[in-house]
Amino acid sequence: MTEMNRLRWNCRRGMLELDLVLTGFLDKHYPKLTGSQVKVFKELLDYPDTDLWDMIMARTEPADNTMKTVLQLIRAS
Amino acid sequence: MALLKRKFDAVIVGGGGSGLRAALQLSEAGLKCAVLSKVFPTRSHTVAAQGGIGASLGNMGEDNWLWHMYDTVKGSDYLGDQDAIEFMCRMAPQVVYELEHFGMPFDRNEDGTIYQRPFGGHSQNFGERPVQRSCCAADRTGHAMLHTLYQCNIRAQTQFFVEWMALDLILDQEGHVLGVTALEMETGDVIILQARATLFATGGAGRVYAASTNAFINTGDGLGMAARAGIPLEDMEFWQFHPTGVAGAGVLITEGVRGEGGYLLNKNGERFMERYAPTMKDLASRDVVARAVATEIKEGRGAGKDGDYILLKLDHLGPEVIEKRLPGIREIAKKFANVDPVTDPIPVVPTCHYQMGGIPTNYHGQVVVPKGENPETPVAGFYAAGECACCSIHGANRLGTNSLTDLLVFGKAAGDHMVQFLKENTNHKDLPKNAGEHTLARLARLENQKNGENVYTVATDMRKTMQAHCGVFRFPELLVDGVKKIREIAGRAKHTEIKDKSKVFNTARIEALELDNLIEVAVATLVSAEARKESRGAHDRADYHKRDDANWMKHTLYYNAVNRISYKPVHLKPLSVETFEPKARVY
Numbered sequence: 001m002t003e004m005n006r007l008r009w010n011c012r013r014g015m016l017e018l019d020l021v022l023t024g025f026l027d028k029h030y031p032k033l034t035g036s037q038v039k040v041f042k043e044l045l046d047y048p049d050t051d052l053w054d055m056i057m058a059r060t061e062p063a064d065n066t067m068k069t070v071l072q073l074i075r076a077s
Numbered sequence: 078m079a080l081l082k083r084k085f086d087a088v089i090v091g092g093g094g095s096g097l098r099a100a101l102q103l104s105e106a107g108l109k110c111a112v113l114s115k116v117f118p119t120r121s122h123t124v125a126a127q128g129g130i131g132a133s134l135g136n137m138g139e140d141n142w143l144w145h146m147y148d149t150v151k152g153s154d155y156l157g158d159q160d161a162i163e164f165m166c167r168m169a170p171q172v173v174y175e176l177e178h179f180g181m182p183f184d185r186n187e188d189g190t191i192y193q194r195p196f197g198g199h200s201q202n203f204g205e206r207p208v209q210r211s212c213c214a215a216d217r218t219g220h221a222m223l224h225t226l227y228q229c230n231i232r233a234q235t236q237f238f239v240e241w242m243a244l245d246l247i248l249d250q251e252g253h254v255l256g257v258t259a260l261e262m263e264t265g266d267v268i269i270l271q272a273r274a275t276l277f278a279t280g281g282a283g284r285v286y287a288a289s290t291n292a293f294i295n296t297g298d299g300l301g302m303a304a305r306a307g308i309p310l311e312d313m314e315f316w317q318f319h320p321t322g323v324a325g326a327g328v329l330i331t332e333g334v335r336g337e338g339g340y341l342l343n344k345n346g347e348r349f350m351e352r353y354a355p356t357m358k359d360l361a362s363r364d365v366v367a368r369a370v371a372t373e374i375k376e377g378r379g380a381g382k383d384g385d386y387i388l389l390k391l392d393h394l395g396p397e398v399i400e401k402r403l404p405g406i407r408e409i410a411k412k413f414a415n416v417d418p419v420t421d422p423i424p425v426v427p428t429c430h431y432q433m434g435g436i437p438t439n440y441h442g443q444v445v446v447p448k449g450e451n452p453e454t455p456v457a458g459f460y461a462a463g464e465c466a467c468c469s470i471h472g473a474n475r476l477g478t479n480s481l482t483d484l485l486v487f488g489k490a491a492g493d494h495m496v497q498f499l500k501e502n503t504n505h506k507d508l509p510k511n512a513g514e515h516t517l518a519r520l521a522r523l524e525n526q527k528n529g530e531n532v533y534t535v536a537t538d539m540r541k542t543m544q545a546h547c548g549v550f551r552f553p554e555l556l557v558d559g560v561k562k563i564r565e566i567a568g569r570a571k572h573t574e575i576k577d578k579s580k581v582f583n584t585a586r587i588e589a590l591e592l593d594n595l596i597e598v599a600v601a602t603l604v605s606a607e608a609r610k611e612s613r614g615a616h617d618r619a620d621y622h623k624r625d626d627a628n629w630m631k632h633t634l635y636y637n638a639v640n641r642i643s644y645k646p647v648h649l650k651p652l653s654v655e656t657f658e659p660k661a662r663v664y
Contacts, residue, residue, distance in 0.1 A: 005582040009240065009262060012116050012293050014124030014223075017328055019293045020413065049124045050220045057408055075412075 010045045018049055021056060024077035033070070040066045044074075080258065080513040081268040085111045085236070086499055088256055088272035090243040090299060092118030094126075094219070094484035095463030095491075096278030097226035098172075099442075102492025104233035108499060111270060112230070113238045113259055115294055115587075119223045122280050122292045123484065126219030129194055129211030130176075130485065131478035132169035136190040137209035139201060142166040145210065147203045147657060149479060153472025154614035154624060155659040156312070156632070158648035161440040161468045165479075165486045172485035173212050181225045182214050196477045211478045218481065238270075242587060243298060245516045246275070246306040246459075249509050254444075254459035256508075257302070258516040262587065265580030267520065269513050273502055274458050274495040277303065277436060277444075278488065281464035282598040283316075284591075286429035287537075287544035289327045290319060299465040301594025303436045304601065305515075308446055308456065309634035309643070311467040312434035313598065314606035315615045317475055318549040320367040322428025324386035326413040330406065330425060335359045337402050339391035341370065342422060343378040364549075367427040368617060371550035374426070381424060388422035395419075427549040431475055433615065434605075435467035437634065442466070442491025447634065452645035458502070460495060462487040469632065472647075473614025522571075523589055529574025532589045539566050539592075539599050547603050553620045556607040563603045570596045601635045608642055609633065626659050 007030070011022035022045075033041060044052060044067065054060045056074055087103045089096045092114030103110040114121065133140040145166040150157055177183060177191065184192040193209040201208040214221040230237075243257040247269065256271040282297025283289040304310055321330045335341075340359040343349050353369040354361035361369075370387045379385050391399060391406075396419045399407055410418045439445050439453060442462045448454035463484050470483060546559025570592055575585040611625035612618050631644040649656045 001577075001579065002581045005577075005579070005584050008584050009116075009582050009587070012120075014116070014120045014122050014219075014292055014294075016125070016290055016292045016326075017409075017413075020326060020328070048220065048224070049120055050217050057405060 007042075007045075014049045015053060018053060021074060021077055025074045028077050029073045036066050037070050040064070040070050043067070044070065080517075081266070082271055082508070083268060084271045084505060085109050086272065087111070087274045087276065087495055088113070088270045089276045089278055090257060091121070091278035091280060091463070091465070092237065092239075093121030093278060093280055093463065094123040094222055094226065094481065095488035096276070097223065097230055098485055098488025099276050099278060099462060099492035099495070100235045101226065101229050101233055102489055103495060104230060104235040106496045108496065109236070111236045111238055111272070113241045113243055113270070115240065115242050117239055118227050118237065121223060122295055123219045123223050125292065126481055127216045128196060128478050128481070129213035129218050130169075130173055130481040131196070131199065131210050131476070132173040132212055132482060133166065133210060134170050134173065134191060134193060134212065136186060137193045140208050140210060142169065143654065144201055144203060144208070145169065145199070146651070146654075148199055149470060149476050150657045151204070151660075151662055152198050152474055152476035153470070154474050154662055155472065155626070155630065155657075156469070156613060156647055157472030158440075158469045159651040159656060160648045161470050163651040163654065164440045164490070165470050165482060168486045168490070169482050172482075172489060176222065176225060176485065179225050179229050182221055184213055184215060198476050199478070222481065242590065243302065244519070244590065246302045247508065247512050248306055249506060251457075253457040253506060255506055255512070258513045260590070262582050265583060267513070267516060269508065271505060271508060272458075273505055274460065274498050276442070276460040276462060276491055276495065277465055278461070278463045279465045281432040282595060283429050283432060285540065285543050285595050285599045285602065286316075286548075287540040288322050288324070288426045288428040290322055290329055290428055290430045291327070296591035296595050297465070297598040298591065298594045299461065300436060301597045303444070303461075304597040304637040307636065307638050308444065309437065309636045310434060310598070310601045311437040312469060312473075312605070312633050313601040313635060314609050314633060315433035315471075315473050316429055316602070317431040317433065317615050318367050318427045319430045320363055320370055320427050321389060321425040323409070323413045324381070324424035324426045327428050328409060328413045329428065330389060330409065330423060331403075332363075334389065334391060334403055334406060337391075337398065338394055339389055341366075341425075342388040342390055343373045344380040344384065345378060347378075349373055349378070364617065367549040370425075370427055371548055375552065386424040386426045389425045390422040391418050392420055392422070431480065432464055433467070433469075433471040433473065433475055435465050436461040438462070438466045438468050440468060440487070440490060441494040442487055443494060447643065447645065458498070460491045462491045473616060519593070523573065523575060523586065524578065526572060526574040529572040530569055532573045532575065532585065532592055535566060535569050535573055536588075536592050536595070539563070539570070539596060542566060543599055543602065547606050549617065551606060551616070551618045553618070556603070559603050560607050563600050567596050567600050597637050601637055604640075604642060605633045605635050630659070
């Protein structure tokens with residue numbers, strides 16, 4: 001519960017677009033993530049808003065495969 | 078119960094553009110300065126500003142601050158204070174060059190000077206022809222600005238309290254501000270941050286509307302705290318709307334979509350803009366389009382099961398044009414409206430974007446309130462800057478790119494004035510015995526509430542009421558009815574209940590406390606809007622079509638705590654130049 005609450009707050013961003021997408025992802029896909037995917041999701045939350053948004057909009061792609069998978073799930077939220 | 082105390086020279090609430098700019102002045106002067114922020118500072122809503130910083134550098138053609146001033150006064154529909162506007166326009170080039178020296182990655186011209194982009198409403202020679210005045214860093218100006226200022230503050234040793242939420246202002250018997258109470262989200266602890274000077278830089282409260290482009294954090298915390306402390310809110314009836322945000326989400330659909338040939342339809346499939354603007358149709362100015370959309374919805378021609386949105390059609394452009402000329406629009410529509418614009422229209426509504434009103438200040442950033450004969454007596458030790466403040470440079474309507482200029486100029490000006498104030502007031506005043514009690518009472522009420530209402534339900538009703546009764550185009554009967562409704566909702570907000578009573582990152586508690594702030598803004602907005610019987614700038618009434626300078630050239634002040642409205646004069650006299658006399662605002 002605590003961990004989920006902390007993540008929910010970390011999904012509060014400067015851009016509305018990210019608020020909407022990340023909150024949706026948290027409710028829909030997060031509970032089903034594997035351990036390594038959870039780790040990558042937390043890493044993604046540390047990215048600056050504009051960089052994270054570019055990745056979600058597929059304007060840039062990360063090299064890491066787990067990150068690609070998590071991004072695909074975020075895009076599908 | 079005595080709360081734990083921490084002492085600083087200055088406390089700044091809010092880590093966006095204006096808070097960071099002010100903090101830099103204080104920390105560089107060697108003062109002990111704390112900045113509180115609900116989220117990591119570089120994730121403040123300033124990050125969403127793409128347009129640029131308006132400043133008359135004259136890099137792309139002749140320009141000067143007086144022309145910028147004229148455009149700003151005219152944009153404000155003559156409600157802006159001309160002394161503050163002169164101050165801002167004169168200071169704008171300087172704060173841009175400072176930012177350049179701090180390392181801001183501005184776009185450049187071939188000769189190395191800062192590139193300036195064109196932007197609507199900016200002109201040469203008092204409206205004669207357009208001028209390029211917006212200094213930008215690609216489409217990431219706000220982002221770059223936050224990162225630059227944050228780095229400077231780290232170097233200057235500003236102390237950050239990240240993931241802290243300020244809860245209430247602390248005043249003594251003389252009305253001096255002595256700091257704030259604040260909640261640490263990680264522990265749930267509440268402490269007092271004592272300061273000789275306090276600045277609110279908490280941003281706007283756009284989340285009061287159902288359709289809003291604002292991030293979730295924009296809950297008007299500074300305005301709520303000020304209102305609860307008995308400080309009036311100024312010109313809250315003025316909110317800027319964008320005509321086309323995705324219905325239900327708020328995400329903007331750029332005007333470029335209509336520029337490329339997209340057009341609006343009502344539920345009957347009628348291209349209704351032909352009725353409102355026969356020549357320009359869907360390319361008429363923002364306010365004309367927004368008013369037409371609001372009228373169609375109000376008169377029952379909105380689409381969808383609740384008839385509460387309009388359709389933006391662009392499938393006739395074909396997938397190639399959509400992909401090539403409007404990159405990202407297809408993804409945005411799919412993600413946030415659940416439609417593919419290649420085959421289906423996008424549901425859109427007029428969407429709240431920017432708050433012109435706020436905590437009343439002068440151009441030094443000092444919070445000012447009426448006292449005796451003086452309508453603008455400074456509140457000792459209290460400052461506000463940025464979107465939460467009303468200074469008032471935006472008046473009834475903000476000129477594009479002036480929001481970032483505002484943050485830099487008045488963040489710095491407030492910081493400078495605070496440095497001076499701290500030199501003259503070297504000792505911390507004693508805290509009143511009951512400091513923090515009000516906050517603890519609020520928290521205890523929330524903790525112990527039985528048979529109360531869900532925060533989300535009350536917040537949703539507030540947002541729907543604001544949208545339906547006090548949106549972009551305002552109808553008298555809806556305003557009167559809206560005042561009644563919002564008061565009733567404000568009553569319900571006093572009895573919210575949360576199920577989760579945990580300490581660590583309890584988002585339910587935070588959202589309940591945010592609602593306490595939003596509701597103050599919502600009430601102030603509706604009451605002020607109902608009272609203003611004219612149309613000016615963003616306040617557009619169906620029953621009073623015209624600006625009425627004889628009766629309404631004045632700022633609204635609304636006292637939430639005692640439900641009283643009063644007015645104060647507009648500063649028509651600039652600092653050094655002649656007054657720009659009111660004229661009809663035509664572009």
